[in-house]
Amino acid sequence: MLFALPALAGLLMFVAIPFLLAIGLAFTNLRLGSPLPLEFVGLTQFLRLFADDAFARALLNNLLFTLVVVPVQTLLALALALLLNQPLKGRALFRTLFFMPVVFPLALVSVVWILIYAPGPNGMLNSFLQLITLGEWQPRDFLHDPWLALPAIMLTSIWQGAGFQMVILLAGLQSIPEELYEAARIDGAGRWQRFWYITLPQLRNTLVFVMLVTTILAFRLFEQVQIMTRGGPRHATTTIMYEAVQAAFSRQQVARGAAITVIFFLLVLLVTLLQRRIAREERL
Amino acid sequence: MASVTYKQISKRFADGTTALADFNLQVNDGELMVLVGPSGCGKSTALRLLAGLESVSNGELLINDAVINDLTPQQRNIAMVFQNYALYPHMSVRRNLAFPLRMLKLPPEEIARRIAWAAELLQLTELLERMPKQLSGGQRQRVAMGRAIVREPRVFLMDEPLSNLDAKLRVRIRTEISALQRHLKITTLYVTHDQVEAMTLGQRVAVMNSGRLQQVAVPQLLYERPANIFVAGFIGSPGMNVFASRLQKQASALAFEFAGQWLEVPRNQRFNPEMLAPYVDQPVYVGLRPEAFEPTGSSEAQVELTLTAVEALGHEQLLYFDLSQVSAPNMIVRLQGSSAFTIGDKIPLALHTTELYLFDKMGKAIYTRAEKEKR
Numbered sequence: 001m002l003f004a005l006p007a008l009a010g011l012l013m014f015v016a017i018p019f020l021l022a023i024g025l026a027f028t029n030l031r032l033g034s035p036l037p038l039e040f041v042g043l044t045q046f047l048r049l050f051a052d053d054a055f056a057r058a059l060l061n062n063l064l065f066t067l068v069v070v071p072v073q074t075l076l077a078l079a080l081a082l083l084l085n086q087p088l089k090g091r092a093l094f095r096t097l098f099f100m101p102v103v104f105p106l107a108l109v110s111v112v113w114i115l116i117y118a119p120g121p122n123g124m125l126n127s128f129l130q131l132i133t134l135g136e137w138q139p140r141d142f143l144h145d146p147w148l149a150l151p152a153i154m155l156t157s158i159w160q161g162a163g164f165q166m167v168i169l170l171a172g173l174q175s176i177p178e179e180l181y182e183a184a185r186i187d188g189a190g191r192w193q194r195f196w197y198i199t200l201p202q203l204r205n206t207l208v209f210v211m212l213v214t215t216i217l218a219f220r221l222f223e224q225v226q227i228m229t230r231g232g233p234r235h236a237t238t239t240i241m242y243e244a245v246q247a248a249f250s251r252q253q254v255a256r257g258a259a260i261t262v263i264f265f266l267l268v269l270l271v272t273l274l275q276r277r278i279a280r281e282e283r284l
Numbered sequence: 285m286a287s288v289t290y291k292q293i294s295k296r297f298a299d300g301t302t303a304l305a306d307f308n309l310q311v312n313d314g315e316l317m318v319l320v321g322p323s324g325c326g327k328s329t330a331l332r333l334l335a336g337l338e339s340v341s342n343g344e345l346l347i348n349d350a351v352i353n354d355l356t357p358q359q360r361n362i363a364m365v366f367q368n369y370a371l372y373p374h375m376s377v378r379r380n381l382a383f384p385l386r387m388l389k390l391p392p393e394e395i396a397r398r399i400a401w402a403a404e405l406l407q408l409t410e411l412l413e414r415m416p417k418q419l420s421g422g423q424r425q426r427v428a429m430g431r432a433i434v435r436e437p438r439v440f441l442m443d444e445p446l447s448n449l450d451a452k453l454r455v456r457i458r459t460e461i462s463a464l465q466r467h468l469k470i471t472t473l474y475v476t477h478d479q480v481e482a483m484t485l486g487q488r489v490a491v492m493n494s495g496r497l498q499q500v501a502v503p504q505l506l507y508e509r510p511a512n513i514f515v516a517g518f519i520g521s522p523g524m525n526v527f528a529s530r531l532q533k534q535a536s537a538l539a540f541e542f543a544g545q546w547l548e549v550p551r552n553q554r555f556n557p558e559m560l561a562p563y564v565d566q567p568v569y570v571g572l573r574p575e576a577f578e579p580t581g582s583s584e585a586q587v588e589l590t591l592t593a594v595e596a597l598g599h600e601q602l603l604y605f606d607l608s609q610v611s612a613p614n615m616i617v618r619l620q621g622s623s624a625f626t627i628g629d630k631i632p633l634a635l636h637t638t639e640l641y642l643f644d645k646m647g648k649a650i651y652t653r654a655e656k657e658k659r
Contacts, residue, residue, distance in 0.1 A: 182337050183370035185357040187431070188387035197383070201374040 025258035032252035045259035055260070057235040058243045065154060065239070066218040073158045074211055077165030082199075084166070085173045095170070099163040106160065110227035113156045117142040117228075143229050146236040153224050153237055161217065165210045172206030173199070212275040216268055240264050286347050286438035286471050287313045288334065293343035295329055303329040305495045307343070314469040316462070318486030320476055321518070326495040327475045331441050334473065335364050347438060358387075363432035364441040368448065369424045371416040377427050378412040384435045402430040405464070422453045429461070433468065440465075440472040446481065458485055479519050483507070491515050513647040516571050522602065522616045524641065529570040531563050531642075540570050540640070543587045543607060550637045559652055563644065571641035574602070574618035578634040588630045589615070596622060603631070 029041045049055045084095050101109065116124045119141035129137040142152045176199065184194045200207075222241040225231055231238035231246070240260060248257025288311040295304040304326045311317045319327040332338045334345060336357035344351050352360055363384070371380050381402060385395040403409045406426045416424060425445060432440055445461070446454045462485055465472050476482055482489045483503040491498040491506065491514070499511040510516035516524040529541045531549070538560055539546040549555055592614075593604035603617040603625065617633065625631065642650040 177368075177370070179366050179368060179370040180372060182335075182357075183364070183366060183372075183431075184383075185337065186335055186362060186364045187384035187435075188358045189383075190358065193387065198372070201372075204374075 022258045022261050025255050026262045028255045030255040030258075032254060034252075041255075045255050046263075049256070049259055049263070054231075054235045054238055055240075055243055058238045058240050061150060061237060062219055062221065062239050064150065065157075065221055066215055068151075069154050069157055069161075069218050070211055070214045072154075073162050073214060074165060074207065076158065077162045077169055077210070078207075080162065080166045081169035081173055082195075085170060095167075098166055101160045102163040102167075104160070106223040107227055109156065109160050110224050113152075113159075113224075114143065114228055117152055119144070144233050146233050149229050149233060149237045153221075153228060156224055156228070157218075157221070161214065165214065168210050169203065169206060172203050176202045208275055208278055212272065215271050215275075219264065219267060219271070240267075285313055287311060287349075288439055288471060288473065289344075289346040289349075290330065290334075291344040291346065293330075293333065293345065294341050295326070295333060295338065296341045302495055304333070307495075307497055309490055309497060309500065311471055311473060313471055316465050316472045316474060316485065316487045318474045318476060318482040318489045319492060320479055320482035320486075320489055321492035321498075323477055324494075325492040327477075327492050328443055330492075331364075331443055331473055331475050334360075334439065335362055335441055336360050360439075361435070361437050362439045362441060363435050363437035364443065365425075365428045365432050365445045367444040369416075369428040369445075371424060371427055371431070373416050375416075376412065377408060377414050377416070377419070377430075380416065380427055381408075381412075381430050381434050384431060388435070398434045398436075402434045405433070406430045421449050422457060425449065425457060429464070433464075433470070437470065440470045442472065442474045444476055445474075446476070447478075454481075461485065480521060483519070491518060493518075509649070509651065510571075510641070511649055513569060513571070513643050513649075516641060516643075516649070520573060522574055522618070524571045524573050525615045526569050526571045526643070527607065527615075529568055531560060531566065531568055533564055538564065540568070540642075542570060542572075542635075543589060545587060547635065547637055549642075550640060552638055554651055555640075555642070556652060560642070560650070563642070563650065567645050568650070569643040569645075569647065571643060572635065573639060574616045576636045576639040577617040577619070578636070579619060579623065579631065586632060586634050588632050591625055591627050591629050591631050593627060594625055598622070601625075605631075 026045055027040055027042060029036065029039050029044070080098055084091055084098070088094070118124065119126070119139065121127060121130065121139045123139065123142075125142065126137070126139040130139070140148060142148045180198050180202070181194055184198050189197060220241055221239045222245065225237050225239055225242045226245070229237040231242050241264070244257045244260035244264065247253040247260060288309075290307050290309040293304055293307040294302065296302050307326070307330060309317075309330075319330060321327050329338065333340055336352075336355060336359075340353050345353050347360070372383065375383065378399060381399045382395050385398060390398075399412070400409075403412055406429055408423075408426055408430055411419060411423060411427070416427065419427065425448075428445070442461075446457055449457065458481060461474075474485060476485075482491075483506070486503055488500060489503055489506055490500045493514050499506060499515045501509075506515060506519045510519060510524070513526050517526060527542065532539050532541070532546060534546065534548075536548070537551070538549040538557055540549055541547075549560065551557075589605040589607070591603055592606045595602040595604075599620070601619050601622060603619060605615045605617065607615050644650055
C-alpha cells in the first residue's frame with residue numbers, strides 16, 4: 001500500500017484531478033482574461049455547442065472520417081498482414097517498410113503530405129494524376145478544396161495508421177495454431193474456406209480490438225488538421241479535438257473547451273461499451 | 285475400402301534433414317497398422333505424407349493402386365485425428381462434426397443423419413451443443429474421432445491420439461478405438477511412440493528408427509523374432525538386454541561369452557551348429573530378455589551379478605545389474621513376486637539359454653532359414 005503511494009499520487013494529480021476538473025469546468029463560464037466572475041452556468045456551454053454550426057460540422061467530420069478510415073484501414077491492414085504472413089522472400093523488409101510510417105511523427109508526416117498535395121501542375125499528386133490520365137486531370141488544390149480536403153486527410157491518416165494495425169493483426173495471425181489449418185485442409189476446406197471458417201473467427205477479437213483503437217484514434221483526429229488545413233476551408237475539415245483546442249487555447253474559452261472534451265469522453269465511452277458487447281459473446 | 289502402399293518413399297526437408305529413406309509399406313484394406321518408433325524416427329512424417337500435408341520427395345504413394353502423390357489433401361478423402369485434436373475452438377461440437385460434411389456440400393438432412401450416427405456411436409449426443417473448451421480431454425478425443433468418421437473416409441490416420449490423456453483413460457480409449465476400428469473396418473494408420481500401445485492395438489506393427497523401416501509383423505512375432513537389435517530393444521517392457529560377445533567352439537557344443545563365463549548355445553528351432561559356423565570366433569551380440577532369468581539355480585547356466593537397483597511393481601520386480609565390465613552398461617531382470625533383495629549383494633541368477641538371441645556384428649538377428657521364412 002505504502003509503495004503504491006507515489007504512483008497513486010501521480011495518477012491523482014495528472015489523471016483524476018484534471019479529469020474531474022474538466023467535468024466541473026464544463027458547467028461554468030470560465031474564460032481566461034475575462035473580467036466576468038466565475039459562475040456556475042449549468043448546461044449553457046453544451047446548449048451553445050449544439051447550436052454552433054462549426055461544432056456540428058466537427059461531429060459530422062469525425063463521423064465521416066471514422067466511417068471511412070476504420071473499415072478501409074482495417075481491410076488494408078488485414079490484406080497486408082495476410083500477405084506478409086506468407087513465406088515470402090524479403091518478408092522482414094516489407095514488414096519494416098509498411099510499419100515505418102507509424103514511427104514517423106505525425107507532424108512530419110503531415111508536412112510531407114502537404115508537399116504531396118501541393119497545388120498546381122507541379123504538385124506531386126497532381127503531376128502523377130496528370131501522368132496516368134494522359135493529361136486529362138485538371139490540377140486541384142486538394143487541401144483548400146471543400147470537397148477534397150477531408151478525403152485528403154483521410155488518405156494521409158490511412159497511409160500513416162495501416163502499419164500499426166498490420167503488426168497487431170500479424171501477431172494475431174501467427175497465434176492461430178497451424179494444426180487448425182491442417183485439420184481444415186484434410187476436412188476438405190479450400191483456401192477461401194480456410195480464411196472464412198478458421199482465420200476470421202480466430203482473428204475476431206484481434207480485429208475488434210484493432211477497430212476499437214482505430215475508432216478512438218479517429219475521434220482524436222487533430223494533428224493532421226492542425227498542420228495541413230487548420231480546420232478549413234470553411235470548417236470542411238474541423239474535428240472535435242480541433243474545436244476543443246481552438247476554444248481553450250486560441251480563444252481562451254476554457255469552459256467551452258472542457259464541455260467539448262466531456263462530449264468527446266462520452267462518445268469514446270459509448271464506442272468502448274459497444275465493442276465490449278460485440279467481443280464478449282465469443283471470448284474463448 | 286482402401287489399401288495403402290508406400291513405394292520407396294523418401295522425404296527430405298528444405299533444411300536438408302532426411303525424415304524418411306526408402307520407405308516401403310503395404311497396408312491392407314481394413315487393417316489397423318501401427319507405426320511405432322522413438323521420436324524423430326519419421327513415423328509422423330509418413331502419416332503427414334499420406335495426408336497430403338507434406339509433399340513426397342521421391343517414390344510413390346498409392347491408395348488402391350492409384351498414385352496420389354499430386355492430390356491435395358481435399359482430394360484424398362482421408363481423415364486424421366491430431367495429437368492435440370485440432371478441434372475448431374470457435375465451433376460447437378455439432379459444427380465441428382458438420383464441418384467436413386459441409387465442405388463436401390452434402391444436403392442438410394444427410395449432414396444431420398451422419399452427425400446423429402457418429403454422436404450415437406461415440407456417446408457425444410449430450411455434448412453436441414458444447415464448445416470444445418467445455419469438454420474434458422477424453423471427450424475432446426472422441427469429438428476428434430467423430431469428426432474423422434462422419435466423412436466415411438477411405439483411410440483413417442491417427443497421430444499419437446492418446447498421448448494427451450492420463451494413463452487410465454488411455455487404456456480405456458485404446459480398447460474403444462480398437463473396437464471402433466473393427467466395427468467400421470476402415471483402413472487405419474496409427475502412429476505412436478509407445479510400444480505397449482502398438483502391441484495392444486496393432487493388427488500389424490511397423491517399427492521405425494531414424495527414417496527407416498526396421499520390421500513389419502504381427503505383435504507377437506515382433507516380440508518373439510525381432511529382426512535386429514533395435515527392434516529387440518524397443519519391443520517389450522523393458523526391452524531385450526543386448527551384450528557384445530563372441531562365439532567359441534567347445535568340446536560338446538558352441539558356447540557364448542556372458543559376464544566372464546562361457547555358456548552353451550542351445551540347440552533348438554532357432555539355432556543349429558551348421559548355420560552358426562560362420563560366426564565362430566567372430567564378434568557377435570547376444571540378447572536375453574529380462575524374462576529369461578530366474579533367481580535360483582535350477583538351470584546349469586548360472587551367473588552371479590551385483591545388484592545396483594530394484595524397482596518393485598507389486599506383481600513383479602525389476603532388478604538392475606551393472607555389467608559395465610562386460611561392455612553393457614545395464615542389465616534388467618524381471619522377476620515375478622516380491623522377494624527381498626539388498627542392493628550391492630551378489631545375486632545368483634539362472635539363465636534360460638533356450639531364450640537366447642544372437643545378432644551379427646551389424647546388429648541383424650541370426651535365425652535358421654526356417655525361422656526366417658516364418659517371419
